[in-house]
Amino acid sequence: MCAIAGYFGGNFSGETGASYLRLMLDHLNHRGPDGNGILVNGDVGLAHARLSIVGLADGSQPMVSTDGNLSISYNGEVFNYVELCQELNRKGHNLKSGSDTQVLLTAFGDKGLDCLPDLNGDFAFAIHDRTRQRLVLARDRVGVRPLFYTHCNGAVFFASEVQALLALPGVSHELDPIALDQTFTLWCPISPRTAYAAIKELPPGHVMVLEAGMQRIHAWWKPEFPDRSDVATDALPENQIEELEALLVDATRLRLRADVPVGAYLSGGLDSSLLSALAAKIHGHELRTYSLRFDSVEHDEGRWQGMMAESIGSHHVSVTSSHDQIRDELPTAMSSIRQPILRTAPVPLQSLARSVRDDGRKVVLTGEGADEIFAGYDLFREAKARRFCGRQPSSARRPRIFQRLYPYLPGIQQQTPEYLARFFGIGAEDLQDPLYSHRPRFRSTASAKLFFSSELRGILGNYDAAEELVSQLPDDFRRWHPLNQAQYLETRYLLPGYILSAQGDRPMMANAVEGRFPFLDHRVVAFASRLHPDRKLKGLREKHILKEVARRHIPGEIIDRPKQPYRAPDAASFAKPRGPDYLRTVLSPEKLKASAFFNPVAVGKLADKAMLGEIASFRDNSAFIGVLSTQILAIGMSDSLSNCENGISPNHVR
Amino acid sequence: MSDDTKAILRAFIVENFLFGDESQPLTADTSLIDNDYVDSTGILELVSYLEETFGIKVADTDIIPANLDSLARIAAFVDRKQAG
Numbered sequence: 001m002c003a004i005a006g007y008f009g010g011n012f013s014g015e016t017g018a019s020y021l022r023l024m025l026d027h028l029n030h031r032g033p034d035g036n037g038i039l040v041n042g043d044v045g046l047a048h049a050r051l052s053i054v055g056l057a058d059g060s061q062p063m064v065s066t067d068g069n070l071s072i073s074y075n076g077e078v079f080n081y082v083e084l085c086q087e088l089n090r091k092g093h094n095l096k097s098g099s100d101t102q103v104l105l106t107a108f109g110d111k112g113l114d115c116l117p118d119l120n121g122d123f124a125f126a127i128h129d130r131t132r133q134r135l136v137l138a139r140d141r142v143g144v145r146p147l148f149y150t151h152c153n154g155a156v157f158f159a160s161e162v163q164a165l166l167a168l169p170g171v172s173h174e175l176d177p178i179a180l181d182q183t184f185t186l187w188c189p190i191s192p193r194t195a196y197a198a199i200k201e202l203p204p205g206h207v208m209v210l211e212a213g214m215q216r217i218h219a220w221w222k223p224e225f226p227d228r229s230d231v232a233t234d235a236l237p238e239n240q241i242e243e244l245e246a247l248l249v250d251a252t253r254l255r256l257r258a259d260v261p262v263g264a265y266l267s268g269g270l271d272s273s274l275l276s277a278l279a280a281k282i283h284g285h286e287l288r289t290y291s292l293r294f295d296s297v298e299h300d301e302g303r304w305q306g307m308m309a310e311s312i313g314s315h316h317v318s319v320t321s322s323h324d325q326i327r328d329e330l331p332t333a334m335s336s337i338r339q340p341i342l343r344t345a346p347v348p349l350q351s352l353a354r355s356v357r358d359d360g361r362k363v364v365l366t367g368e369g370a371d372e373i374f375a376g377y378d379l380f381r382e383a384k385a386r387r388f389c390g391r392q393p394s395s396a397r398r399p400r401i402f403q404r405l406y407p408y409l410p411g412i413q414q415q416t417p418e419y420l421a422r423f424f425g426i427g428a429e430d431l432q433d434p435l436y437s438h439r440p441r442f443r444s445t446a447s448a449k450l451f452f453s454s455e456l457r458g459i460l461g462n463y464d465a466a467e468e469l470v471s472q473l474p475d476d477f478r479r480w481h482p483l484n485q486a487q488y489l490e491t492r493y494l495l496p497g498y499i500l501s502a503q504g505d506r507p508m509m510a511n512a513v514e515g516r517f518p519f520l521d522h523r524v525v526a527f528a529s530r531l532h533p534d535r536k537l538k539g540l541r542e543k544h545i546l547k548e549v550a551r552r553h554i555p556g557e558i559i560d561r562p563k564q565p566y567r568a569p570d571a572a573s574f575a576k577p578r579g580p581d582y583l584r585t586v587l588s589p590e591k592l593k594a595s596a597f598f599n600p601v602a603v604g605k606l607a608d609k610a611m612l613g614e615i616a617s618f619r620d621n622s623a624f625i626g627v628l629s630t631q632i633l634a635i636g637m638s639d640s641l642s643n644c645e646n647g648i649s650p651n652h653v654r
Numbered sequence: 655m656s657d658d659t660k661a662i663l664r665a666f667i668v669e670n671f672l673f674g675d676e677s678q679p680l681t682a683d684t685s686l687i688d689n690d691y692v693d694s695t696g697i698l699e700l701v702s703y704l705e706e707t708f709g710i711k712v713a714d715t716d717i718i719p720a721n722l723d724s725l726a727r728i729a730a731f732v733d734r735k736q737a738g
Contacts, residue, residue: 411694418718422687423694447690450675602673617695 002061003028003049003160003509004073004147006126008135008210010155014040020157021047024164030336031075031160031509037062039071043155044128044135046073051512053077053258053362054100063101065109069130072105075160076123076145077516079254084118113138113207116220120254120521124202126158134211141221142369142520143191143204143496146505150199156210158202161506162338165199172198175634177459180597183340184626185446185465188497190472192217195339195633204496221522222474223491224529225484231532237548240535244527245549251521252278255365262516263288263356264365266316267566268304270543270550270559271367271376275518277553279365280312288361289314292352295322296569304558311555319355321348326573331582331632336510337502340630342445342622344568349507357511364508368499369519372490373528374543375483375536378565381405383437383486384537386424393427405540407562434470434477437486442466448623451603455596469493483533491525570621574628575613583607586631595634598627659708659729666703667725671696682726687719697722704728710735 005024007017021038025047029036032049039046039062048061054077064071078084081100088095088106095106100121107115108127113136122144127136137158139147149158150165159165166173176197179189192200202208205221252275256262264276266289280287289312291305302318309316326347333347356364371377382405389398399420406412412420421427425440433439442465452460469489477485500517508515518524528536531545538544547559574583585591587607592600609615610624660682671691672678679689686692692700700722701712710732721731 409694411698414698414714414717415694416714416717418720419694419697422719422723443690444693447693450672450678454677599673599675602675605669605673616699617693619690619693619696 002051002075003031004075005047005159005164007045007155007157009043010153017045021045023167024159027164027167033512048073065105072127074101074125078104078119078121080120137208139202141205141522147202148199181460182465184449185442223488225480227479228481241548247524251518251524253282255516255518258363260362262363263361266291268301271370273308273554273558274550275365275367277312287314289316290356291318292348293318293320319351323569323573334632336506342626344570346502348568353508353511353513356513363514366515369517372495373525374546376543381540389426447619451598451623453599481533571610571615571624574610586635591635659732660725663728683724685723708732
């Protein structure tokens with residue numbers, strides 16, 4: 001796992017190109033501390049920073065094919081490289097199976113872009129074809145590995161992280177107002193848009209071909225579901241449980257392949273517990289597991305983590321996060337996340353990744369993805385409950401179902417059915433709306449736009465992020481079952497745009513730790529898409545089939561425990577500051593006026609409320625973290641925050 | 655009394671739920687839920703404020719949009735409670 005960077009085209013010398021490559025590498029070395037290399041060939045430049053995991057001795061990059069025609073810079077892993085290598089050798093190649101980079105390069109040489117569906121892996125790569133004079137950029141199916149690009153000096157520049165591109169001379173650091181509106185509605189920008197106006201992202205499952213002055217981008221994979229009338233009902237549940245178990249075992253087995261030891265994140269929930277149990281069995285020797293704990297009872301899952309670690313006999317490492325740590329480390333976290341966030345959840349994940357690194361490990365399995373593909377999130381249950389109420393909007397009894405959904409939220413428990421019905425939009429919403437499942441979340445998130453400045457509102461005019469989302473939905477979306485529609489929205493947008501990036505790749509790679517996601521193996525994803533919705537969400541019981549598999553491997557208490565979404569203390573982390581700190585600087589009226597994104601008076605009152613520890617509502621929590629994280633990006637990064645009074649150029653709204 | 659109550663309530667809502675932003679629409683009949691001014695925790699905050707400020711007791715069954723979802727409704731509710 002590594003970082004890549006490069007360019008194609010441009011009116012500059014090879015020497016200048018090499019200096020650009022080195023400049024970008026300077027901002028990517030945290031991802032690949034084990035070595036780096038650059039390659040300049042005419043108007044193409046490739047760079048690579050390496051974290052050695054597979055093919056320790058012969059995996060140096062950029063790598064050139066034996067005939068000298070193709071060169072590659074590649075970030076990620078192709079987990080089935082052993083099988084692909086055997087297949088290529090059967091066709092007459094003579095590859096050693098030591099390096100997945102060589103296998104990928106050879107597969108591409110044979111089949112071009114048609115090799116992509118053969119790859120089981122998480123990757124972002126650039127391959128230059130000298131004969132055809134073209135550069136191909138590609139990204140894995142669901143967006144585990146990042147890839148960003150920008151246009152500068154007549155060339156297309158690309159890199160694994162935004163900050164490498166921001167380092168290039170002439171690339172604007174201005175935040176994009178539309179992306180801000182999208183984040184304050186959907187939680188993340190809609191790709192290819194990023195938080196920065198000058199920088200785009202290659203969307204997950206897409207390729208970009210640069211050839212003869214043209215730039216073409218197209219999808220090579222997308223999430224798909226059967227038509228509503230076509231969902232499979234014939235397969236026996238027992239057979240499906242067997243099939244899923246076999247798939248998960250194989251997906252985990254492939255992801256344990258590495259020339260260095262692989263550990264596992266263990267949150268104490270169903271998904272990571274199941275993976276850890278499978279990994280411990282396949283591994284055959286002691287697995288190392290890593291957990292995050294909190295100093296607040298509300299967020300801590302230590303009891304379950306301990307129970308699970310004992311059950312599989314892992315060597316367990318836990319690290320405890322505190323309110324103070326979240327406050328102190330937010331600026332550092334923002335320097336790698338590089339997009340506004342509405343929750344502090346990504347911040348403690350940096351310490352978790354650091355604990356893996358400190359323990360001498362480079363690779364961990366994680367359970368992310370299961371909630372999206374097996375319908376684990378509360379949102380899916382809530383949408384089903386809302387439809388149930390929406391069919392009888394006058395029922396006084398039905399809205400009580402929401403109290404069953406959210407036993408851990410006192411605000412919901414203490415409501416009358418009349419208020420519950422209003423809060424969940426019963427009777428007021430169109431059951432045919434393609435965004436039906438997500439409307440309450442989008443609406444409550446967007447209420448934090450109350451804090452937008454009049455300047456920003458002026459620029460945004462009537463822009464509607466949800467409407468843009470609707471305009472992007474595939475043609476067959478409306479034919480899918482409502483649960484599959486909701487799953488598509490999660491899998492296509494929030495998963496890559498926030499979960500796999502702000503809570504995944506960035507905090508991990510800031511510590512040179514590679515995450516691997518067995519639930520996102522494309523065979524598992526395809527299996528889950530084909531399942532009848534009732535096998536995923538049975539009544540209001542989430543991840544039904546996965547729980548059936550889990551029953552064979554982990555203690556029943558873990559499976560039947562109340563679901564606890566991963567959360568960290570948000571605004572509460574910023575209560576009662578001990579002295580002058582960055583908060584007062586980035587949220588000062590001067591800095592708010594300078595960036596011009598937010599209303600200084602309203603934010604001043606919000607910050608006062610936060611510092612008194614009096615923020616309780618969802619909206620105010622999201623708004624506070626959203627404003628603070630945006631201001632950190634707009635005003636300057638962690639290393640400059642201490643002296644941001646002294647002329648760090650502010651990032652204006654225009 | 656009702657006008658005074660409305661003015662006091664308005665100031666509370668502007669300060670607490672709109673963070674002093676007077677530019678947000680807030681007439682006597684503006685719905686607090688439909689405009690996302692209050693959420694489920696906000697309602698509880700409002701109830702606690704009404705009890706403390708106006709010396710009334712709000713029963714669980716009183717917590718319904720018909721009583722609390724606009725300035726006019728809250729003011730009328732407070733008046734009824736104080737009279738009763």
